[in-house]
Structure formats: C-alpha cells, structure tokens
Amino acid sequence: MSDLSDPTTPKPLPQHIAIIMDGNRRWAKKRFMPAALGHAAGAKRVRDIVRACAHKGVPHLSLFAFSTENWRRPEEEVSSLMGLFMTYLQQEVNDMNANGVRLRLVGDRSRFSTAMQELMHRAEAQTAGNSHITLTVCANYGGRWDMVQAAQAWQKANPGQDLQSLTEEALASHLSTADAPEVDLLIRTGGESRISNFMLWQAAYAEMYFTDDLWPDFSAERLQQAMDWYVLRDRRFGSSAPL
Numbered sequence: 001m002s003d004l005s006d007p008t009t010p011k012p013l014p015q016h017i018a019i020i021m022d023g024n025r026r027w028a029k030k031r032f033m034p035a036a037l038g039h040a041a042g043a044k045r046v047r048d049i050v051r052a053c054a055h056k057g058v059p060h061l062s063l064f065a066f067s068t069e070n071w072r073r074p075e076e077e078v079s080s081l082m083g084l085f086m087t088y089l090q091q092e093v094n095d096m097n098a099n100g101v102r103l104r105l106v107g108d109r110s111r112f113s114t115a116m117q118e119l120m121h122r123a124e125a126q127t128a129g130n131s132h133i134t135l136t137v138c139a140n141y142g143g144r145w146d147m148v149q150a151a152q153a154w155q156k157a158n159p160g161q162d163l164q165s166l167t168e169e170a171l172a173s174h175l176s177t178a179d180a181p182e183v184d185l186l187i188r189t190g191g192e193s194r195i196s197n198f199m200l201w202q203a204a205y206a207e208m209y210f211t212d213d214l215w216p217d218f219s220a221e222r223l224q225q226a227m228d229w230y231v232l233r234d235r236r237f238g239s240s241a242p243l
Contacts, residue, residue: 014184014230016060017053018206020198021046022190023214030214036080041216043088050101052220054133056227060180061135064198068108068142085139086116093123100132106176107141108149136177143200150174177202185230187223189215207233 021042028038046063053061065085071078096103105120112120153174154166172178183199183206191212195203209226211218 012231013057014207014227015058016062016181016183016185016202017058017227018062018064018183018186018199018203019049020064020186020188020190020196021215021218022188022192024216026190027214027216035077036084038216039081039084043084045216045218046088047092047095048220049218049223050096050133050135051099052223054099054101056224059133061133062177062180062183062199063135063137064141064196065137066107066139066141067197068140068145069197071111071140082113082116086119089119089123093126096135097127097130100130101127102130102132102134103127104134104136105139106136106146107139108145109140111140134180136180138198141176142197143195143202144197146176146199147171147201149176172201175201182206185209185226187211187226189213189218205235207235 024038024042025035026038027041028035031037050061066081070081073081093103103123105124109117109120150171151166151174154170155161157174158165177199180202183203186195186199186203186206187209188195189211191210191214193210195208199206207230209229211222211226213222
C-alpha cells in the first residue's frame with residue numbers, strides 16, 4: 001500500500017467524477033441573454049471537461065444534464081433543452097468516437113420523444129467499443145428513481161424470492177451505472193451546496209466539492225483545482241485510520 005504521507009508518492013486519482021452542472025441560467029442572466037444561450041454555453045463546456053478528464057486519466061465522468069424535477073421548468077425552456085440535447089448528440093458523437101469516448105445515457109427515457117430515444121440509442125451504439133473514457137450523461141434521471149428501478153429490476157430477475165434476500169450488492173448490480181465504480185469526487189458548480197437527488201447511492205462515500213463558478217465558467221483549470229483538493233482528502237471509508 002502506498003504511503004500517502006510521503007510527498008513523493010503519487011496520489012490516487014478519482015476513478016469516477018460526477019458533476020452537477022449548475023449555473024447556466026444565471027450565467028446568461030448576468031450577460032442579459034436568454035436562458036437558452038446559457039444552456040448552449042454549458043453544452044460547449046462539456047467538451048472541454050471530457051477532454052480534460054481523459055487527458056488526466058480519469059476513466060469515468062458522469063454529468064447531470066436533466067433531472068426528473070426539471071420537467072417543472074417553463075415549457076419553453078424545457079423544449080429548448082430538448083432541442084439542445086438532440087443537437088449535442090448529433091454534433092458531438094463523431095468527435096467522441098474519434099477520441100475514444102464511450103457515451104452512456106442513463107435515466108427514464110419514456111418521456112423523451114421517439115426521435116430522441118432513437119438518437120440516444122444510435123449514439124451509444126456508435127461509441128460502445130471505445131475505452132479511453134466513459135462519459136455517462138444522466139437525463140431525466142433521479143437518484144430515487146434509480147434505486148426504485150433497480151429494486152424492480154432485481155425483483156423481475158428473481159421472481160418468487162422474498163425481499164429479505166435482497167442485498168446491497170444485488171441492488172447495486174441493477175443500478176443504471178452498475179458498470180461504473182462508485183463516485184469518488186462529486187462536484188457541483190453554481191454556488192449551491194446540495195446534491196439534488198443525483199446518484200444518491202453511488203455517491204455514498206464521495207468527496208463533495210462545491211464551487212461558486214457557474215458551469216459555463218468551470219474550466220479545465222478549475223477541474224484541476226477540484227482534483228488537487230480531492231487527493232488531499234483523508235478517505236477512510238468508515239475506518240479509524242487512513243488507508
């Protein structure tokens with residue numbers, strides 16, 4: 001086991017970074033722009049952060065793009081977000097594929113249009129063989145929804161078994177992110193200090209990093225600051241001594 005107190009010992013990188021991308025609307029409002037332009041600026045920032053994570057050797061990045069609660073926003077804004085999401089998938093998937101990015105889209109797809117669902121399926125299929133970094137985009141996603149659907153999936157896979165036989169490991173294997181490690185570092189931009197129903201199970205032992213930077217301003221340099229903060233954390237996972 002490496003000695004983390006030794007400054008010459010390489011510090012472990014987070015294997016899974018999850019980001020709540022908050023602040024697009026406020027970024028636009030500060031510039032007297034419509035909210036749609038703030039969301040567009042945020043979408044452009046995604047490319048920079050994916051590339052930065054891949055360059056730094058982070059194998060898993062998850063982004064909270066659209067929550068189950070976001071349907072409550074004004075209809076015009078929701079429609080704009082859906083259009084932006086479709087445009088993003090159409091324009092970025094070839095670049096992702098060329099750069100070894102595996103794209104996964106998790107969440108309840110039933111509320112999306114048929115065209116959107118088909119586009120999501122094609123984007124995942126096109127990048128399925130890539131292994132440089134896995135980008136998980138959470139759309140119409142909620143942590144509570146994920147746990148409920150995991151329990152339902154377990155019950156379907158184990159008909160007739162009593163609920164008492166359900167274990168943490170069994171439930172985790174049916175989560176929408178079951179093929180990814182648990183979240184090591186959860187970042188929220190925009191100045192809020194809550195996780196807003198995002199990856200409640202997966203982030204049980206995540207280090208929480210909150211920044212006032214609005215998402216369109218969250219640069220690769222800001223990401224590095226968060227990672228520098230992370231490696232200084234004393235991650236004990238419930239034990240009484242540093243690992």
